[in-house]
Amino acid sequence: MCIACHTAVTSDEFAGELLATLNSAAEAIMISIGHRTGLFDAMADGASLTSHDLAGRAGLHERYVREWLGAMTCARIVIHDRASGSYHLPAAHAALLTRAASPNNLAAVMQWIPLMASVEEEITEAFRHGRGVPYSAYTRFAEVMAEESGQTVVAGLDEHILPLVPDVVRRLEAGIDVLDVGCGVGWALMALAERFPRSRFVGYDLLPEQIERAQAEAESRGLANVRFEARDVAAWSAPDAFDFITTFDAVHDQARPSDVLQNIREALRPGGVYLCQEIKAETAHADNLDHPTGTFIYAISTTHCMSVSLAHGGPGLGAAWGRTLCRSMLADAGFDHVEMHELPHDPMNDFWVCRV
Numbered sequence: 594m595c596i597a598c599h600t601a602v603t604s605d606e607f608a609g610e611l612l613a614t615l616n617s618a619a620e621a622i623m624i625s626i627g628h629r630t631g632l633f634d635a636m637a638d639g640a641s642l643t644s645h646d647l648a649g650r651a652g653l654h655e656r657y658v659r660e661w662l663g664a665m666t667c668a669r670i671v672i673h674d675r676a677s678g679s680y681h682l683p684a685a686h687a688a689l690l691t692r693a694a695s696p697n698n699l700a701a702v703m704q705w706i707p708l709m710a711s712v713e714e715e716i717t718e719a720f721r722h723g724r725g726v727p728y729s730a731y732t733r734f735a736e737v738m739a740e741e742s743g744q745t746v747v748a749g750l751d752e753h754i755l756p757l758v759p760d761v762v763r764r765l766e767a768g769i770d771v772l773d774v775g776c777g778v779g780w781a782l783m784a785l786a787e788r789f790p791r792s793r794f795v796g797y798d799l800l801p802e803q804i805e806r807a808q809a810e811a812e813s814r815g816l817a818n819v820r821f822e823a824r825d826v827a828a829w830s831a832p833d834a835f836d837f838i839t840t841f842d843a844v845h846d847q848a849r850p851s852d853v854l855q856n857i858r859e860a861l862r863p864g865g866v867y868l869c870q871e872i873k874a875e876t877a878h879a880d881n882l883d884h885p886t887g888t889f890i891y892a893i894s895t896t897h898c899m900s901v902s903l904a905h906g907g908p909g910l911g912a913a914w915g916r917t918l919c920r921s922m923l924a925d926a927g928f929d930h931v932e933m934h935e936l937p938h939d940p941m942n943d944f945w946v947c948r949v
Contacts, residue, residue, distance in 0.1 A: 746781045774853065
């Protein structure tokens with residue numbers, strides 16, 4: 594099948610597609626390296642630089658920089674001038690590859706490719722034994738997830754996300770109790786705590802190391818209205834404790850997602866709202882054929898989302914559990930009034946506003 598158009602192709606044509614895939618996969622890893630080492634940032638001004646110039650700017654070893662530039666030249670990301678031996682990053686490329694370009698920095702997103710590859714051995718074995726791979730196997734997951742959250746959630750809170758819930762800004766300004774389940778390192782919650790000092794914020798996450806990092810950051814910012822706790826919300830009960838509860842791409846990797854949703858419903862006070870961000874996908878495979886990042890979603894699910902749920906005895910919903918199943922599970926949890934929204938700043942996620 595033709596990857597782009599779903600029509601039959603010859604073996605030679607398919608071989609060409611696979612070679613393009615091989616080059617694209619290699620390109621993604623090299624883009625990730627360029628992001629992590631600061632090479633794109635060092636080229637952001639568009640200046641023509643030799644490999645020695647660039648290595649000096651970035652504080653890196655020239656031989657590695659030179660080989661990386663070879664990959665970037667072949668990928669047509671960096672422009673190479675043979676006569677002068679220099680390289681430059683076009684402004685149109687810098688607008689999607691540098692930290693200054695955030696929230697449009699796609700170089701940060703490319704970090705998911707080497708992250709998935711880092712657990713290939715464990716995932717391959719999991720295909721045989723059927724169990725999952727635990728969170729502890731993913732050494733950079735929290736770091737990459739935090740950076741993605743900064744670009745999609747934190748950057749979009751004021752303009753895109755909070756306006757989905759009428760009156761929530763007014764209520765936050767007056768002072769309400771807010772919970773973020775699966776808070777990670779807490780960037781979204783701290784952004785809210787800084788903006789709304791009269792409200793009280795709590796973040797729960799399964800991983801103690803993420804909670805420790807979040808709490809330390811909150812203390813360094815002097816935020817007295819936010820706290821973080823390591824807690825499994827599937828085994829937690831706090832009736833009528835919160836006015837506003839959020840989850841950002843957190844439900845589908847839970848070991849007991851139904852219990853998490855039911856406990857969130859129970860924890861909301863009358864008039865409370867639950868805002869749930871989840872991966873934009875349909876539940877049936879066939880309905881995702883034309884999804885622009887469908888292959889990536891199933892890949893990240895296989896290598897992380899589904900697997901960490903299975904590792905903790907869960908059902909392994911997966912990142913592409915999809916709209917049909919999501920809506921059904923929200924209804925089963927007791928949410929009678931549910932609205933789904935798509936936002937232009939975040940093509941990867943749906944946003945569900947659920948009312949008590």
